[in-house]
Amino acid sequence: MNTDLLAEKSPLPPPAPHRKKWRLIILCLSFLVCGIFIGGILAQTILFHHRPGHGNLEERTNAVVSHMRRNYDLTEEQAKQIYTIVKERFTALSNAMRTTFDGMDSEIRAVLNNEQIVKFDKEMAERRRKSFDNPKEDKK
Secondary structure (H helix, E strand, C coil): CHHHHHHHCCCCCCCCCHHHHHHHHHHHHHHHHHHHHHHHHHHHHHHHHCCCCCCCHHHHHHHHHHHHHHHHCCCHHHHHHHHHHHHHHHHHHHHHHHHHHHHHHHHHHHHCCHHHHHHHHHHHHHHHHHHHHCCCCCCC
């Protein structure tokens, strides 16, 4: 009779049902897919913010001239002339953008009340400082 009790009481737990294994597998695959998705987004963001041409005037001008030197086999004289042209155009474009944004800001300020104008001016000054003076600066 003692042997019957020992045979009935097995020290091993019963085997887990198959659906618990599938839940674990699906959970692991979900984490994998989420990790791949988040990694892709982060990589894209980092690559976008570190492309040539997002820097200051000199960096953008040098990037254009370097690109043209590689693709068009420019002579040193041609590279100097193109550098001058590109720098002048980028400067003109930057000035035109500032003028356009200044006009837009004055039109917006005409609609706001005094309290809103103070907040607006503070925010615009910070944005201009980051975008025109140092576009690669960390945004706080």
